[in-house]
Amino acid sequence: MLFEAIILTCIKELNEERSASSIYHLLKGKKGIQTVQDAFLFRLENYYRIYPTLTRDDFERKITELERKKLIRRGKESNSFYRLTDQGHVLLKRYKMKCFYGKRFGDAANIFYSRLLLLIQTLTNRNMGNTTFLPIIDDRKIQYWIKQIYPKIKGKEKNWLKGLYQELYNLLQPFSELEKGIFVHRLTGYKRYGLSIEQLAEKFSQDRHDVILLLESVKHQMYVKVNKEKDLYPHLSFVSKNSIPAAALTESAKTTYRLLQKGYGIEQIASIRKLKINTIHDHIVELAISVPDFPIEPFVSPEEKMEIVQAIKRLNSFKLKDIKNAVPDHIDYFQIRLVLSNQNK
Amino acid sequence: MAQQLLEKELQKYFGYPTFRPGQKEIIQDVLEGTDVLGVLPTGSGKSVCYQLPAMLLEGLTIVVSPLISLMIDQVKQLRAMRVPGVTTLNSFMDVRQRQQVLKNLHRYKLLYVSPELLTHPATVAHFKNVRVSLFVIDEAHCISQWGHEFRPDYLKLSTVLDTLEQPTTLALSATVTPEVQQDIIFSLKKPNMKKRIYPMDRPNIVLAAEKVNSDEEKIEKIIRLLNTYTVPSLIYFSSKKTAEKTAAILAKAFSDRHVTFYHGGMEQTDRIAVQQQFMNDQLDIICCTSAFGMGINKDNIRLIIHYHLPMQKESYIQEAGRAGRDGELSLSLLLFTNQDIHIPEQLIKQELPEEETVFRVFQYMTALYNQGKPVPEDLYMENQFELNEIQWRFLKFQLEKHDMIKGNYIHLTTEKSKKAYHSILAFIRERHDWKMKKLEEMVQWVNSKSCLRESLYAEFQSSFSPPIGPCCSRCGLDWGKLPLLEKKNKVISYNDWQQQLKYILQVGEDIETE
Numbered sequence A: 001m002l003f004e005a006i007i008l009t010c011i012k013e014l015n016e017e018r019s020a021s022s023i024y025h026l027l028k029g030k031k032g033i034q035t036v037q038d039a040f041l042f043r044l045e046n047y048y049r050i051y052p053t054l055t056r057d058d059f060e061r062k063i064t065e066l067e068r069k070k071l072i073r074r075g076k077e078s079n080s081f082y083r084l085t086d087q088g089h090v091l092l093k094r095y096k097m098k099c100f101y102g103k104r105f106g107d108a109a110n111i112f113y114s115r116l117l118l119l120i121q122t123l124t125n126r127n128m129g130n131t132t133f134l135p136i137i138d139d140r141k142i143q144y145w146i147k148q149i150y151p152k153i154k155g156k157e158k159n160w161l162k163g164l165y166q167e168l169y170n171l172l173q174p175f176s177e178l179e180k181g182i183f184v185h186r187l188t189g190y191k192r193y194g195l196s197i198e199q200l201a202e203k204f205s206q207d208r209h210d211v212i213l214l215l216e217s218v219k220h221q222m223y224v225k226v227n228k229e230k231d232l233y234p235h236l237s238f239v240s241k242n243s244i245p246a247a248a249l250t251e252s253a254k255t256t257y258r259l260l261q262k263g264y265g266i267e268q269i270a271s272i273r274k275l276k277i278n279t280i281h282d283h284i285v286e287l288a289i290s291v292p293d294f295p296i297e298p299f300v301s302p303e304e305k306m307e308i309v310q311a312i313k314r315l316n317s318f319k320l321k322d323i324k325n326a327v328p329d330h331i332d333y334f335q336i337r338l339v340l341s342n343q344n345k
Numbered sequence B: 001m002a003q004q005l006l007e008k009e010l011q012k013y014f015g016y017p018t019f020r021p022g023q024k025e026i027i028q029d030v031l032e033g034t035d036v037l038g039v040l041p042t043g044s045g046k047s048v049c050y051q052l053p054a055m056l057l058e059g060l061t062i063v064v065s066p067l068i069s070l071m072i073d074q075v076k077q078l079r080a081m082r083v084p085g086v087t088t089l090n091s092f093m094d095v096r097q098r099q100q101v102l103k104n105l106h107r108y109k110l111l112y113v114s115p116e117l118l119t120h121p122a123t124v125a126h127f128k129n130v131r132v133s134l135f136v137i138d139e140a141h142c143i144s145q146w147g148h149e150f151r152p153d154y155l156k157l158s159t160v161l162d163t164l165e166q167p168t169t170l171a172l173s174a175t176v177t178p179e180v181q182q183d184i185i186f187s188l189k190k191p192n193m194k195k196r197i198y199p200m201d202r203p204n205i206v207l208a209a210e211k212v213n214s215d216e217e218k219i220e221k222i223i224r225l226l227n228t229y230t231v232p233s234l235i236y237f238s239s240k241k242t243a244e245k246t247a248a249i250l251a252k253a254f255s256d257r258h259v260t261f262y263h264g265g266m267e268q269t270d271r272i273a274v275q276q277q278f279m280n281d282q283l284d285i286i287c288c289t290s291a292f293g294m295g296i297n298k299d300n301i302r303l304i305i306h307y308h309l310p311m312q313k314e315s316y317i318q319e320a321g322r323a324g325r326d327g328e329l330s331l332s333l334l335l336f337t338n339q340d341i342h343i344p345e346q347l348i349k350q351e352l353p354e355e356e357t358v359f360r361v362f363q364y365m366t367a368l369y370n371q372g373k374p375v376p377e378d379l380y381m382e383n384q385f386e387l388n389e390i391q392w393r394f395l396k397f398q399l400e401k402h403d404m405i406k407g408n409y410i411h412l413t414t415e416k417s418k419k420a421y422h423s424i425l426a427f428i429r430e431r432h433d434w435k436m437k438k439l440e441e442m443v444q445w446v447n448s449k450s451c452l453r454e455s456l457y458a459e460f461q462s463s464f465s466p467p468i469g470p471c472c473s474r475c476g477l478d479w480g481k482l483p484l485l486e487k488k489n490k491v492i493s494y495n496d497w498q499q500q501l502k503y504i505l506q507v508g509e510d511i512e513t514e
């Protein structure tokens, strides 16, 4: 149900202005600027990259299913655009949506969670005197983190286990029995490997998509709570320290940013970097989204901005093409995208 | 090295007190610098034959292995056992990671590498700067076109051996016919290779093959069998979907046992979880595809069931051989219907490109050649012509073999291309027929009225040891009365989340007093 509810929410918010496959890109967390910008534009940034392992097949199957259940129907203008049916609206209204922080904390929450899993496996094995085990987390960066911090913990395994237990116990309290169950049975300890997604789905009689997404939601909420109340969770906040990955800008956008700061104009940057003007435009939109206080004034005059904002209000739409048709000709798509990127800040 | 010393080293590095049959002989040969072809049955610990020498010899041991997932698993397990200086080079790694390994070759003792990377000219150059003391070809049957899974890249290994100035070579395989053994030695151009061949028959495995009328009947039979015997069990399927479906049915039927499925389509983390759970006795029954099993060290699997027909006897012998590694009595049962042959027939088709596709690829290559363009990326070709990885690899190798492509360049004249085209098509047909013949042998075997043991091994060896229990379903078998060692797994798992959390984190009295 959670998976369906998320897709329904996205379809509702997209308001027939983006195709279904943009939802797929959103959930999978495609790095392209279009996906990121849309996420903010339609206030769906919390769902960004909450399901990176989603396959196209599974997604399309779900869309077909929703259509068959008459929860969504194809849009008026195009076949690849969907909208909710009345039934879909009713269902969504009744559903209590789970909490996500995809764009802001999703990556950090996953680093935090992977560290926690590997730390628990390491602590419980060391506590039983076993130093040889197959690490449950493959990621080298996570394994390196354990190697670095372990000397601080060594010899204090028992205390750490007790501390983690107490903190996880408190942290899990507000979650449903199902969420608690999924979380604890996924943990790997000494001579006991956690359950796979499929096994969790079977054990708790849930759809496997929902298990993945429930777990993801638990990770996000835990991460946020631990960081909000660091004093209450000394062990867990130690695990979450420095888990925020480096700024999400692409390398190429960073270079453009440096040149902008040196005072070069768009055409100059394009010719220096031997790139198309359009590419530089993409970079600037990306910067406008990701860099706090990035000034858009050099590219859009206050009057032009006003025209665009009013057009959006009048049309009550984020469709680029409609907005373009509603503003004076000298305003281009790039300027509209820039203003849109500023809308939800 | 003196006899006892070798055992001491085995204990030191791998924690085993004694060698299994064949291991010590092969290790001694290799340490003395003798080239060896080792044929050991599945589950006899082939890998120790090179892992131990790698630790004892100065310089680097290179292991060529066809399956990336298997390589990664091996490296992980060795690292977990704290065996030093082990790493891998494979196409899952990005360029930077690969460079890192190649630049630091002198720091490693044991390197697992995939054949396509090893034979790449840029890689080979790096190996000239280090001392390669042992060169191992795992799953050496891949070098033979008449082996059960031919890998064209393996044919280039003899050139690599030349480049490396012929280091001591160890070719290892399970389940190969004498013809394939000869072919391996021939392809490696090492006529003086010492053969160490060990019989592959397993006297402790009871063989059974039974014809049924439908898939429903298969399920019934399986449920009845699992009702009779509570033992660690593997059920092999050709299709991921059927494996998943059957796991669900069995989980319902046996609520007191732990059932799950395993196939190559699962995520890495979950695959490791399932493997480890099975080894830790957290799982009783696994419904799996042939992706499961290699590299799994579980001694007490008592029951192996084949729900679908394997493509040839070699695969069957390997999969069945995963039972009873500890030497205790075990059962291998194959269930089949008359319709079952269609599934492997389909799979054989999928391994070879279609004639029409070959035609289109030739057209495309000609166009590229006329425009002076290089060979496109593998992924591009696979997508463009809807070829799977195996099909394109096959075709690319054929094009190379006929000098149509060399590295990244296309060389092509109308005349040459015409000849190559026809000879490739002929070869595809030949491969197809040969695979069908192997399948036919399998079908004949399951239908044979005489002793299954005798006819299974006849092609590979002249005799076999007397079985320790009943021989096979043709010689007579009392289904319900096999003295299989029962194993009831007690998996602690609490329904209460708090109890479970306490249990995992080892908090509370029950754990501390343990």
Ligand SMILES: [Zn+2]
Pocket: B450, B451, B452, B453, B454, B471, B472, B473, B474, B475
């Ligand atoms: Zn017999």
